[in-house]
Amino acid sequence: MSETRSAFHQEIEDLERTLLGVADQAELMVRKAVAAFTEGRLDLAQQVIADDDEIDRTYLEVHNRWMNLMALQQPVASDLRQMSMLLHMNTTLERMGDQCVNISKMALATEGLPRVEVIRERLQEMSDLVRAMIRAGIESVVRRDADEARLLPAMDEPVDRLNRNMYQEVVSAGPDPKRLEWATKAMMVSRALERVGDQVVDIGEQLAFLLTGEMAEFDDVGFSDV
Amino acid sequence: MNVTYESTKQETPAAVESESPTTPGAGAIMRTEDLNVFYGTFRAVEDVTIEFADREITALIGPSGCGKSTVLRSLNRMNDLIPGARVEGGVFFHGRSIYEPGVDPVEVRRRVGMVFQKPNPFPKSIYENVAWGARINGFRGSRSDLDDLVENALTQAALWDEVKDKLNESGYSLSGGQQQRLCIARALAPSPEVLLMDEPCSALDPIATLRIEELMLDLKEEYTIIIVTHNMQQAGRVSDRTAFFSVDVDDRGQRTGKLVEFDQTEKLFTSPSRKETEDYITGRFG
Numbered sequence: 100m101s102e103t104r105s106a107f108h109q110e111i112e113d114l115e116r117t118l119l120g121v122a123d124q125a126e127l128m129v130r131k132a133v134a135a136f137t138e139g140r141l142d143l144a145q146q147v148i149a150d151d152d153e154i155d156r157t158y159l160e161v162h163n164r165w166m167n168l169m170a171l172q173q174p175v176a177s178d179l180r181q182m183s184m185l186l187h188m189n190t191t192l193e194r195m196g197d198q199c200v201n202i203s204k205m206a207l208a209t210e211g212l213p214r215v216e217v218i219r220e221r222l223q224e225m226s227d228l229v230r231a232m233i234r235a236g237i238e239s240v241v242r243r244d245a246d247e248a249r250l251l252p253a254m255d256e257p258v259d260r261l262n263r264n265m266y267q268e269v270v271s272a273g274p275d276p277k278r279l280e281w282a283t284k285a286m287m288v289s290r291a292l293e294r295v296g297d298q299v300v301d302i303g304e305q306l307a308f309l310l311t312g313e314m315a316e317f318d319d320v321g322f323s324d325v
Numbered sequence: 326m327n328v329t330y331e332s333t334k335q336e337t338p339a340a341v342e343s344e345s346p347t348t349p350g351a352g353a354i355m356r357t358e359d360l361n362v363f364y365g366t367f368r369a370v371e372d373v374t375i376e377f378a379d380r381e382i383t384a385l386i387g388p389s390g391c392g393k394s395t396v397l398r399s400l401n402r403m404n405d406l407i408p409g410a411r412v413e414g415g416v417f418f419h420g421r422s423i424y425e426p427g428v429d430p431v432e433v434r435r436r437v438g439m440v441f442q443k444p445n446p447f448p449k450s451i452y453e454n455v456a457w458g459a460r461i462n463g464f465r466g467s468r469s470d471l472d473d474l475v476e477n478a479l480t481q482a483a484l485w486d487e488v489k490d491k492l493n494e495s496g497y498s499l500s501g502g503q504q505q506r507l508c509i510a511r512a513l514a515p516s517p518e519v520l521l522m523d524e525p526c527s528a529l530d531p532i533a534t535l536r537i538e539e540l541m542l543d544l545k546e547e548y549t550i551i552i553v554t555h556n557m558q559q560a561g562r563v564s565d566r567t568a569f570f571s572v573d574v575d576d577r578g579q580r581t582g583k584l585v586e587f588d589q590t591e592k593l594f595t596s597p598s599r600k601e602t603e604d605y606i607t608g609r610f611g
Contacts, residue, residue: 104608175557176594
């Protein structure tokens, strides 16, 4: 008895490695994009926009390779579920890149505006949490660890909470129209980070599907206290 | 001696209602129980227990030598024709053993028809190929009744429109795919309830294969179909349930087929329960 589809399985593994590389890149982009906004680093904003072009190219390349594998190899069972996970990862990571671009555009749009310290701290906190989620998501995929993936909603909960509280922080920013303008854009940054957190949870759900064969959304632990 | 079977509309046996993956949800028309088939002293398959749901398509898949064709042939006593072949355990059709004394194997084969790997029309006309099936099963009607029967069988086999103007031409004049549909018409002529198909498309081109598959999906409205196929995509396309067979090799190199997993086809091809199934269908071991 021996492996009879090694070329096919190698190609799936290659696709997964490519996407894990994109996930690494996405984590770095979150850090740069949030720093661009909170520290007024326009150079970082421009880098993120360029990085996203690279993610978009990889997205198209992975999509084409994925289509070819489906058409030519007709995967089944765990191969099929792995392909499902990779398709979702590809779409999700491309959207994460877009969220980082959105944050970077906020940085460019707020050039020279006064920043609100407490909001900067909150956004930095959200950025740290979301990046930890991306790293945990990558780890769970690499180790095929469904238990670790199931921790992602709990990691996402403080991100959701910080996002919900951001409105209050903005209201408290004071009457200065320039500070208010910056704070209003910060709400959009907060919303983008909250979306990235949800997208990491999606990847975890796909991993659990690959490992268990059962497709189910993880319980959203943060939703009950909305 | 002929034997009567109970109606297909009998009450569903209690066992059929269980959630066991080897148990169809609908009524089972055929089942095997601890089926062992021997060729001389060689045990070809061991302890196969499986139920075949009425008017569904069940696919039997697995590597060469796993016993899937042996199981198929045991379902209408085709193994009787092989010297030294012997069956232990049970094969039940409408709840009655087809191997018990007094059961006429010819009647069993009328009720449980068979289509083979290679199209094998007789060296006779298209008409006679189909009429033969009815005649050897004691058809006593008029010529007009026989004409109707031939037309009906050819129509059911999706061949009538292509051959209605050349019924007296040889069956050999047809293409491979048409010949196989002619063989299906011949198998349908005696009005069976179950159709066994042993790799019916392996000698056909892809288009002829798809036509046969479409035909199978039409036929399952009226017939129960059990198909052996090496083509896993075919099993996926046509069958409601799939049984995966594998081979055990003992210390002496003796190979014995066994049923590993039986489940809804969608389940088996997306999330099989057994690692052996997973490894086989994903090509990790073959």
